[in-house]
Amino acid sequence: GNGSEAAAPVPRVAVVVFLLRGKTVLLGKRRSSVGQSTFALPGGHLEFGESFENCAAREVKEETGLDIEKIEFLTVTNNVFLEEPKPYHYVTVFMRAFLGDPQQDPQNLEPDKCDGWDWYEWDNLPKPLFWPLEKMVLSSFDPFPVG
Ligand SMILES: CC(C)CCOP(=O)(O)OP(=O)(O)O
Ligand SMILES: [Mg+2]
Numbered sequence: 001g002n003g004s005e006a007a008a009p010v011p012r013v014a015v016v017v018f019l020l021r022g023k024t025v026l027l028g029k030r031r032s033s034v035g036q037s038t039f040a041l042p043g044g045h046l047e048f049g050e051s052f053e054n055c056a057a058r059e060v061k062e063e064t065g066l067d068i069e070k071i072e073f074l075t076v077t078n079n080v081f082l083e084e085p086k087p088y089h090y091v092t093v094f095m096r097a098f099l100g101d102p103q104q105d106p107q108n109l110e111p112d113k114c115d116g117w118d119w120y121e122w123d124n125l126p127k128p129l130f131w132p133l134e135k136m137v138l139s140s141f142d143p144f145p146v147g
């Protein structure tokens with residue numbers, strides 16, 4: 001061809017963070033072409049050469065201004081959704097973390113991508129959830145430490 005064809009789509013990697021405060025988790029309502037108006041964990045694209053932990057800390061800082069610690073890997077899911085006008089295939093890495101300073105409040109640093117961040121009881125999550133997170137909740141996944 002003349003080299004102007006779009007490259008074949010490839011799966012991308014997202015790193016998202018269960019930022020826990022007591023029995024609550026931080027969620028924001030997305031303002032994005034993907035998952036518009038659904039509640040999602042903070043996080044984003046893994047960048048080339050980045051560790052999961054560094055991506056988690058970077059994305060949470062970029063999006064909320066919060067400094068996190070005790071960052072650990074929880075699980076990973078494969079999210080393929082081909083019906084949209086734009087096919088979507090994300091491998092989503094779920095991390096857990098805690099606030100470095102429990103008194104620190106989130107700021108909405110990307111108002112064009114998020115309506116705002118707030119803490120929600122795990123037993124009473126808002127709806128609708130962003131569907132990769134919805135799948136996890138429906139599978140009775142528990143992000144909280146045991147004991
Ligand atoms: C669509 C999504 C789950 C993958 C990327 O997440 P995101 O839109 O939060 O990405 P960025 O925070 O990197 O902009
Ligand atoms: Mg981001």
Ligand SMILES: [Mg+2]
Nearest residue numbers: 043044045059
């Ligand atoms: Mg990003």
Ligand SMILES: [Mg+2]
Nearest residue numbers: 042043044063
């Ligand atoms: Mg993001």
